[in-house]
Amino acid sequence: MEPLKNQVRLDGMPALLPHARRVARRASDLRGYFVDDAALEALIRRDNPVIYEVFEPSVPEAPGQIMYGITVLYPGRVGREYFMTKGHYHARRKTAEVYYGLDGQGRLVLQSEDGRSHVDDLEPGTVIYVPPGWAHRSVNVGVRPLVFLYAFPAEAGHDYAAIAQHGFAKLVVDQGGTAAVVDRSSWLAVPSRDHRMR
């Protein structure tokens, strides 16, 4: 029996993904992504926490290969927005992705380049298919870490620029203890919000 290092055991814990590369995104890595810049800067000054981390085994970035891993997105908020991933399009737009929720309560925000939006629940036992061409961002609306498995064509690549520049059209915000999906444009237009744009 040849040794083949192809198996990982989760038991709900990505720390048990051996051979996986860990990429951590702290609050300071997410400057420009949240509406409330002041709240983000306060968080960075406080202890600049890890907002999310990705555990990804090494797979060749070749057509036919499947890149996969686990994301852990911690609970918290920046102003009224919940902790979230940067979000991205795939550099090769014609590549899809599949998500599988393992733990926690989240949302997956999808957006197409022609302006359509869609928000799905991302919870234990849900499978979400991200069609080719849709940007995707996960959001933790719960009180525990949001943990999910993902798989996509290894040649897909990541394009963060479009999202970094324009953001998503939809925000997921706390409204009196409930997660609400709101239009970014109208959210920014109301001066009574407790966010302060700089």
Next chain:
Amino acid sequence: MEPLKNQVRLDGMPALLPHARRVARRASDLRGYFVDDAALEALIRRDNPVIYEVFEPSVPEAPGQIMYGITVLYPGRVGREYFMTKGHYHARRKTAEVYYGLDGQGRLVLQSEDGRSHVDDLEPGTVIYVPPGWAHRSVNVGVRPLVFLYAFPAEAGHDYAAIAQHGFAKLVVDQGGTAAVVDRSSWLAVPSRDHRMR
């Protein structure tokens, strides 16, 4: 918010995969795959049960797309061999696959065209990466249905012929209540086995 039928909820139950095509394989679909032909024929005469079923949402078979679904492999044996899937190579050999165990106790038997074999545990919480070029077959060694999620490049295709003709080099058999991996060649060579080759 545009409707986008991209989400399915499992809750451990693939019947809850809406829009998924169901493919069922009965005992009679597996003629030639088990060592003990007589035991299989007896099973077919008895009630020809469903050995496994696959629930697969429709995804275009195009490069960049991800085909995904859920397999439910029922518990049982044919002679000393546990219920198993046919197993296959991908028609496009340079395509990988990822498995994620949801329920039950199983094995994933891997085999390369140059004669290497590998057997992994397939259980809830395990992720298994099937490298490009490896045939794969799942085996239920437990008493409950073995349920797992899979994802692979949609253009991969299936090549059942090589396995149908030669089988896998390794068998997973019951030995006194324990699942054992044995060489098919030496298993067939011992006349005292309770299988009868026709």
